[in-house]
Amino acid sequence: MYEITHDTIDAAEVASKVNLPNHGASLAFIGTTREMTYGQRTVLLEYEAYIPMALKTMETIGEELDNQWPGTLCAITHRLGKVAIAEASVVIAVSSPHRAHCYEASRYAIERLKQIVPIWKKEIWEDGSEWKGSQTGPWNPLQTPQFE
Amino acid sequence: MYEITHDTIDAAEVASKVNLPNHGASLAFIGTTREMTYGQRTVLLEYEAYIPMALKTMETIGEELDNQWPGTLCAITHRLGKVAIAEASVVIAVSSPHRAHCYEASRYAIERLKQIVPIWKKEIWEDGSEWKGSQTGPWNPLQTPQFE
Incomplete structure (x- = not known):
């Protein structure tokens, strides 16, 4: 259910993993x-x-979802390497019997991923580049997830 | 951006319409x-x-999204006819520059679809069947969307 890949992510394939x-x-x-x-x-x-730690923390997110929204199912694929404009770096698929839990759990999963999964990104501009601690920018392990 | 079909819905194809x-x-x-x-x-x-009215009201939903969350893009495909267990009856794709608006707009769109789009479903059980006014069950045009 949790994958890290250097290839293009097939969102439909990730979504199909949670189809029950x-x-x-x-x-x-x-x-x-x-x-x-x-x-x-x-x-x-x-x-x-x-x-190894990225996969382990993705599994942790799945466990957290199951604790908070019992019965939800989650699959996450994150891409590594160079990702061009409009290409997917991450796909998170969540399913549940009813949609309210699905929305809550999905939102939680992406914020939590940016908080605890050790993935760094380098932003490459026309005139330079910069490594960032996480996809959300300046990384602070003490910061709680921003849901706004 | 708004489609009604008797064929299987390709969720990736719907999602690709909002990829900017x-x-x-x-x-x-x-x-x-x-x-x-x-x-x-x-x-x-x-x-x-x-x-005709289903397509028109889907467009209305797109306009409402653009008013409330400017810059969000929306595509909706709804299936008609018989839909088997685990098959998709509706796919709503929403995109925006940042994810907070995306979640809000997506949630709004599905609730609004069930409220204003004239689509009826027949639930077929092992021992009978029943037409329902909307996908959410007993239909009341005065009811506001339930976001819980």
């Missing part, structure tokens, strides 16, 4: 490389991970 | 036929629509 007869709702969150961020043009993003 | 360079987040909501509902086993669902 009793789950009437599923949500696929797709995080893609955005061209403009506060007026700065990104050319591409490059991701690195400490893979 | 400046949109860093997209969400595909997939509503599927659930086998068990409050202890009753569904065999399949059958959908009917008043198609």
